[in-house]
Amino acid sequence: MSTILFFNQCLIGHIKKKLKIIFEWESMFRWGVIGTGNIAKIVCDKIEKSKRHKVVAVYSRTQKRAEKFALRYNSNCYADKEKFFEDKNIDAIYIATPHSAHYEYLLECINHNIPVLSEKSFTVNEMQAKAVFDLAKQKKVFVCEAMWTRFQPLIEDIKEWIKQGMIGQVKSFDGKFCMPMGLIKPFVPKRVYLKEYAGGAMLDLGVYPISFSEMLLGKPDKIVCRQKIQDGIDMADDIELHYDNGVCRLYSSLEDLTSFTGTIYGSEGKIVIPNFTRPKKAYLYQNGKKTETKKGKCSYVYEFDKCCEDIKNGLIESSVMTFQNTLNVMNIMDECRRQNNLVYPENIEKV
Numbered sequence: 001m002s003t004i005l006f007f008n009q010c011l012i013g014h015i016k017k018k019l020k021i022i023f024e025w026e027s028m029f030r031w032g033v034i035g036t037g038n039i040a041k042i043v044c045d046k047i048e049k050s051k052r053h054k055v056v057a058v059y060s061r062t063q064k065r066a067e068k069f070a071l072r073y074n075s076n077c078y079a080d081k082e083k084f085f086e087d088k089n090i091d092a093i094y095i096a097t098p099h100s101a102h103y104e105y106l107l108e109c110i111n112h113n114i115p116v117l118s119e120k121s122f123t124v125n126e127m128q129a130k131a132v133f134d135l136a137k138q139k140k141v142f143v144c145e146a147m148w149t150r151f152q153p154l155i156e157d158i159k160e161w162i163k164q165g166m167i168g169q170v171k172s173f174d175g176k177f178c179m180p181m182g183l184i185k186p187f188v189p190k191r192v193y194l195k196e197y198a199g200g201a202m203l204d205l206g207v208y209p210i211s212f213s214e215m216l217l218g219k220p221d222k223i224v225c226r227q228k229i230q231d232g233i234d235m236a237d238d239i240e241l242h243y244d245n246g247v248c249r250l251y252s253s254l255e256d257l258t259s260f261t262g263t264i265y266g267s268e269g270k271i272v273i274p275n276f277t278r279p280k281k282a283y284l285y286q287n288g289k290k291t292e293t294k295k296g297k298c299s300y301v302y303e304f305d306k307c308c309e310d311i312k313n314g315l316i317e318s319s320v321m322t323f324q325n326t327l328n329v330m331n332i333m334d335e336c337r338r339q340n341n342l343v344y345p346e347n348i349e350k351v
Helices: 003-027 038-049 063-073 081-085 099-111 126-139 153-163 181-187 201-217 301-312 323-339
Strands: 029-034 053-059 076-078 092-095 116-119 143-146 170-178 222-230 233-242 247-253 262-266 269-273 281-286 289-295
Touching: 029 038, 029 301, 038 053, 038 063, 038 092, 038 301, 053 063, 053 081, 053 301, 063 076, 076 081, 081 099, 092 099, 092 301, 099 116, 099 126, 099 143, 116 301, 126 143, 126 323, 143 301, 143 323, 153 262, 153 269, 153 281, 153 289, 170 201, 201 233, 201 247, 201 262, 201 323, 222 323, 233 323
Parallel strands: 029 053, 029 092, 053 076, 092 116, 116 143, 170 247
Antiparallel strands: 170 262, 222 233, 233 247, 262 269, 269 281, 281 289
16 A cells, blocks of 8 residues: 555545544534533533533633543633633533532623533522523523432422322421531542532532422421531531421431431322432332332433523523522522521622
8 A cells, every 4th residue: 555545544534533523513412511520520421421412612720620621522621711612612511610610600601692501509699699590581591500300300200299199288308418528538529628619518418408398399488407517617407498388307417427318298198219319219108108119210411401402492491490499499508507607708609
């Protein structure tokens, strides 16, 4: 084989490879990602495997981190924020930074007219969340909190049980989400323990049972919270959400290890979910006996699929996780902090 022929074949092969990548990118929903931490890697690995989503651009304040993360997905990388927002390949942005940075990035995404899905907790407080949603309405840009639990298929099955009256009227929800971070501290992001990053149990763990309760019963009439505060963060949160017909009892902690079981109590039965934060099984109890079992897969992909559908349909908020849902959750967490005089640094609380 001549050198020229060999060179031509290599060139053709390279062009075909590039064309294949371009075609794949065009047929998938294309995501820009802000943040290169552990949750970003876990989520992006999952959505790429679906072959329906593609990570096409990554932003990090550190060039080296951006390059390393981008190499994982064969995507563009940026340490320059403006260049990232100007990338025309991006259909929507996924924010996976610490809570304390969400507000700033959410506003920038909206101001660049780019749809955005942001990790929970959505912002540091309700005022910030409201400012984000007001801007989204003004600019007509899609925004959603990535409370992935709500998007799981099994949640729809549970809602159907409730709709059919299988447990009568829903009265309350009991849920605990605790992880003894001290035992695995070397593997836990430092931000979890730092007040300047809005660290603590509630925004990382407590948001799950709070959001689950809000999904079932909406905004409570009364909130009672007792927090264990250490070094300016909440190490544990013991919360009661009072409604007309019942009380939700919720607990989150960075120190304890408990079952992740969540139980929905109704006037005529109950639903038990062994791991309510990532639901794969649910048991229906009537007259004290288990009468039915539902099973389902659990994946981050479902929330990305739903957001993709909503964005393509021209919506600015999700029917699964509405603006009001997020505002209610943020309001509850604000009140919990207020009752315990827990305040984050002014620079991350401000609007």
